[in-house]
Amino acid sequence: MNLKKISLLRITVILFITYALTTGFTFYCAADDNKTFTVGFDAEFPPYGYKDESGEYVGFDLDLAEEVCERKGWILKKQPIDWNSKDMELKTGAIDCIWNGFTMNGREDKYTWTTPYVDNSQVVIVKKDSGIEDLSGLAGKTVAVQSDSSALAALTGDDATEENKNLAASFKELQQVGDYNSAFLNLESGAIDAICMDIGVANYEIKSRGNLFVMLDKHISSEEYGIGFLLGNTELRDEVQETLWEMLGDGTFLRIAEKWGLESSVCLSAEDSYIDNTSMENSQSLIERFLSISKQLMGGLGASLAIFFLTLLFSMPLGLLITAGRMSKLTPLRWIVKIYISILRGTPLMLQLLVVFFGPYFIFGINTPASYRFYAVIIGFTLNYAAYFAEIYRSGIQAVPKGQYEAADILGYSRKQRFFKIIFPQMVKNIIPSVTNEVITLVKDTSLAFAISYTEMFTLAKQVAAAETTIMPLFIAGIFYYIFNFVVAFVMEYIEKKLNYFR
């Protein structure tokens, strides 16, 4: 059959499956009484939801959920989820809600929300008569934050906004303090001019210190937690919301908050109203979404291609060197190389990437520059693939008949000539099928770069999928990988044909 026809057929089938799955997954199970209520949460987010020493899932949010279920007569199911898959979990009805210190800001339109119940905003406290009115007034001042706090992260952390980084840069000094008590004493004495901290703690401190201090209106970061339901699932949301208000009314809510030390952060209020996003339906057509998602993924495709080509460029020659060591007459060298190959092939590439990336710091205490992330990906992939290529080369070399070596020796070729002129070309022909396999695997393996948070196409697809609450990006990524591999297979077939001039 014609090659083009097959490819068209395949792509059509994949498009169809993509369409069927993306639309077919958009359903949810209607809630009814005495049902199970499945809460999805990230099990690594204390104190909201995490695994304690005994292996139990516990936390503020899980306690609240437990109480809600008790009052509604539901059976609670705690479902730890992969944070990147939360939307798929919700869409498929595998979970009923995301209840996990779930930040509402920026996600207002993507879920049906309860009212916020925790306010985690970072605010600035100054002395009442300091004359500092807004954030720009902090320029040239000494500002304190607790070490390792959210406020510090918001100002200088990896995810800090440009605005906040500039703000922090405008300070005379950003002082880190151990505890808030001394911070407030310093503020009162004038040794420092401002403190950045959680709004909950700030409110508590201001009140308990007799209103000597004020909070600036503009927050450095605002973050409120709510419970997220599938967009449109107001029925279930209302039931949970009303139960929460009931718990607020009889003091249960505050009691649970105190248990987890969150009494100053909670902000649940019966006066808050819901975010109105009922009219927020996706108005884009399927084709439009397809194109816009494809465009977004193109950005990651570049990174995947870079990993792919650089890995091939470095690992193929390195593999040859390793083969030389593996077939060396020096027994110790041969053993070292054998162990190298055994480890690199016997452990997950993902783990190797982690070792390459974090190793310099944790083993040698070297601080690596930000650009090292990409180098680590290339180094990790190269080391791993070189081990595989080395073994492929070796089998290709061993498949060359002994008579070829003897004929070359009789004709007086040097060892180097014998290898590069006689053995190598025959090896190349022998290994084409195995190399094709390996290269195709590499195309798909590029996605493992996510292990050290390098954003290539698949990572991007997961991010887009999370942001747009659809799994379409994953399928489009799948199509991209397939096309990529189709080209690879085509090229390898071409090379194989080219090498058919001898047998």
Next chain:
Amino acid sequence: MSLLEINNIEKSFDNLQVLKDISLSVDQTEVISILGPSGSGKSTLLRCMAMLETIDGGDMSYCGEKAVTSVSGSPVYASKAQIKKIRGYFGLVFQNFNLFPHYSVIKNITDAPIHVQRRPKSEVYEEAYILLKKMGLEDKENYYPYQLSGGQQQRVAIARALSMKPKMLFFDEPTSALDPELTAEILKVLRSLADEKMTMIIVTHEIDFARSVSDRVIFMDGGIIVEEGSPKEVIDNPQNERTKAFLKKMSVNS
């Protein structure tokens, strides 16, 4: 001066002694046939002389130059450079040709003279075309080995060996992988080489050919030279029982 002189060659594989005290001297233009049953050590002897195997005892010299000397019973090979030089004195033609499959016929013949001997390309090609013509392969220069018959491949292999201008040629059953008609092709080539006074040592099972082309016939069995002499002596009038039995078997088979 003899082109090749070997004395008291010993060769074992693991615990199996394959060559036991073999001595041989080959004069210029001499054609020697080696006969003997399978497993008697003929190939091993040829491969030792071609230095594809190392010997365990004895000495070897080529054109008066020492390749291996025997120092208090154990063999010592000459320097690398010396061995390299001596390698240029002989060629070997294999039973299964061992042409380079990724090289065309002409490249198989010209590559070593150009890149090993570093002779001028034009001269090498000129001679290669003459060799091809002599082998009856003038129209096959751009063919690849897999496109040729066994007989043609063996003729290319002979041309390849000759292109290095060796002083002597070793043949290890050059026709054993070939059909009878193709065998005749190769034997014709060998005969014409003998007519041109090429020094040759040929391991063969072609008794009639050995009789008509050889100056000397060697019969080997069990790793030793059992009988040696002119074809008339060894083939037509063997003295040793083992030689008689072998020749009888061969004539029954053919």
